[in-house]
Amino acid sequence: MSGITLALSKGRIFEETLPLLAAAGITPADDPERSRKLIIATNRPDVRLLIVRATDTPAYVQHGAADLGIAGKDVLLEHGGAGLYQPLDLGIARCRLCVAVKKGFDYAAAARPGGRIRVATKYIDSAKAHFAGKGMHVDLIKLYGSMELAPLVGLAEAIVDLVSSGGTLRANGLEEVEEIMPISARLIVNQAALKLRHERLQPLLDAFAAAVRA
Numbered sequence: 169m170s171g172i173t174l175a176l177s178k179g180r181i182f183e184e185t186l187p188l189l190a191a192a193g194i195t196p197a198d199d200p201e202r203s204r205k206l207i208i209a210t211n212r213p214d215v216r217l218l219i220v221r222a223t224d225t226p227a228y229v230q231h232g233a234a235d236l237g238i239a240g241k242d243v244l245l246e247h248g249g250a251g252l253y254q255p256l257d258l259g260i261a262r263c264r265l266c267v268a269v270k271k272g273f274d275y276a277a278a279a280r281p282g283g284r285i286r287v288a289t290k291y292i293d294s295a296k297a298h299f300a301g302k303g304m305h306v307d308l309i310k311l312y313g314s315m316e317l318a319p320l321v322g323l324a325e326a327i328v329d330l331v332s333s334g335g336t337l338r339a340n341g342l343e344e345v346e347e348i349m350p351i352s353a354r355l356i357v358n359q360a361a362l363k364l365r366h367e368r369l370q371p372l373l374d375a376f377a378a379a380v381r382a
């Protein structure tokens with residue numbers, strides 16, 4: 169239990185973390201896209217990676233199963249951040265959280281204070297806060313994926329989802345009508361580990377910070 173355990177998800181977060189790991193002198197021994205292993209060793213005997221679902225990363229770090237993790241701000245907002253330090257914006261996996269509707273839907277009319285709208289999203293807490301801030305009433309419908317479908321079949325008038333290129337929205341006849349916030353991935357650290365294992369973790373935090381600045 170003296171080594172360092174880093175939790176992260178495969179896909180874009182893993183891909184964009186590789187250069188930061190390389191800058192810290194860490195090379196994974198397997199490619200999680202090909203291997204089915206969920207614990208991946210590295211060239212450093214004292215560092216291992218846990219491959220977890222993106223939304224699960226904060227739980228592994230909060231409860232100390234991993235010392236560190238890499239998670240999107242979207243995921244951290246929904247998790248709430250309990251038990252986590254968030255010392256560093258890694259600037260990777262960039263996108264934006266936004267409101268989108270079917271082309272032609274009069275969002276401006278619905279978005280007046282006192283207006284009411286049905287919103288489908290995976291991001292219940294972020295959506296709730298956003299529409300409350302605008303003085304709108306919102307009926308939230310929790311979905312786990314393919315949010316773009318909801319306005320097309322009348323499940324909701326709007327969605328709150330992550331957008332990067334906008335290609336998926338366009339392909340489904342939707343348009344972005346409001347940006348809620350820019351999103352990128354953060355380094356997260358178990359609060360107790362950072363205190364108790366400071367000497368071990370700090371060099372890695374410094375290496376990540378230097379790689380981000382470079």
Ligand code: ATP
Nearest residue numbers: 179180222223240241242243261262263330331332
């Ligand atoms: P899954 O795709 O397996 O359902 P997920 O959507 O939670 O899970 P990813 O698609 O790998 O996982 O997304 C991981 C993180 O990458 C998100 O939490 C977010 O921070 C970021 N992300 C998601 N979608 C985009 C996007 N379109 N462009 C850029 N970054 C994104």
Ligand code: MG
Nearest residue numbers: 179222313330
């Ligand atoms: Mg996804």
